Amino acid sequence: MDKKQAKFLLHSFRPDGADAGDTDFKEALQLAVEDRELGEWLADERAADSEFAAALADIEIPETLRLSLLSVMRGESLDDPAEYEEMDHLLQQALADVTPPAGLRDQILAAMEVEQNARQDDSEDKIVPMPFNARKWMSVAAVAAALVLGAFLAFQVDIGAEKKALATNQIQQAAVELLSEGVSFDVADSDSTHLTSWLADHDLPAPASLSELPAGLREMKSRGCTKMQLGNGKVASLVCFVAGEQKTAHLVIVRNEDVSDLDLPTMDNVAKKDCYTCPVSLWNYIRWKDSKHTFILMAKQKAASQSELVSYF
Known part of the structure; x- marks a missing residue:
């Protein structure tokens, strides 16, 4: 495992340390101990995760949200149009401060390179089968989903910035x-x-x-x-x-x-x-x-x- 692969994997390392016993995470964590730059990056990453978790904890969930979601799932319409507007404003407010995290573009490119290398290894029959770990797969998939979700913002800022209109x-x-x-x-x-x-x-x-x-x-x-x-x-x-x-x-x-x-x-x-x-x-x-x-x-x-x-x- 090289430093780039370790960083990609450690993006899904849970702040509570629950992944510390996992074999792959152990190897990535050991590399972070040996490599000062990677270790400093991991410390910053965990601090950012903690801040994000604290921010989520402060979000007040409307009391009627659960009932509204169940109603929509049953195909029902909300009686009060103002509730639609309130939900729109909540989403608008949440998106108002969304900005691409520093280094997101590099992370996406690194992930693409890891995937490309994996495909190349696969074509050369060099991949060693590993036991399926559903929890770890979901964790990595969540990181991938987050990267894809932020990709548009990252590349919108980076590519053709002189021409694009701003929201x-x-x-x-x-x-x-x-x-x-x-x-x-x-x-x-x-x-x-x-x-x-x-x-x-x-x-x-x-x-x-x-x-x-x-x-x-x-x-x-x-x-x-x-x-x-x-x-x-x-x-x-x-x-x-x-x-x-x-x-x-x-x-x-x-x-x-x-x-x-x-x-x-x-x-x-x-x-x-x-x-x-x-x-x-x-x-x-x-x-x-x-x-x-x-x-x-x-x-x-x-x-x-x-x-x-x-x-x-």
Whole structure:
């Protein structure tokens, strides 16, 4: 067993150490003891597994979920359409912070190489039959499924990134990262008309006038604006408004041709159901569009609740 094969196998090593007695895992673990780089990787991998398990433990499962699933399995329809919307929002929130793990692409390529080598060995009659281990097979299969599930995201970011439009959740994540690092305004001004004019003058996404923004935002003072560089080589505009004492609401503006999911309401049709909270980052979001731009209004939960964001419209 080489280091690459050991790493592939150890991806399915359970955090509680239950696999330590397995022959194949023993060989991979021994290699991790002898190889410092592999050992450090395994330590990081187990730490990430523990964090992921802790995050799953914090997820609150709706009390009605079991009954709803059983109803769907029996071919029944949910009586309340709002329940469909609630489930959609739960899924949307869960996907909002999904990003390809660091090194995922290399892991997929390594797995493909292991499979290719196995096929080559098989063609040369070099494979030694081994006892079937259903638990281990399911464990490795689970890793393979996870890799396949993340493959699209990994290669979407890596291949043709300069051309692809971005989903709004990717744009939101870019904005959160920028704000978390401490945004530096290109222009700081309390008059938002000056900011939108500056954006337009610099060929950045901007409304033609403040009348294209929600009434609540038009009444607010602004803090400043800046250019956002997106992962696909495109740009967005970030305008920050004073939402209260030491509180800020942030408006991201993107050209529609740079956004992949345009099934969004117009400003006049925004409702409470269109506001949602990311359970990981704890930011509130509302998204809408007009004929030219997609808008994302976002604020930390402590800065503006969902009801407060909706009240701006």
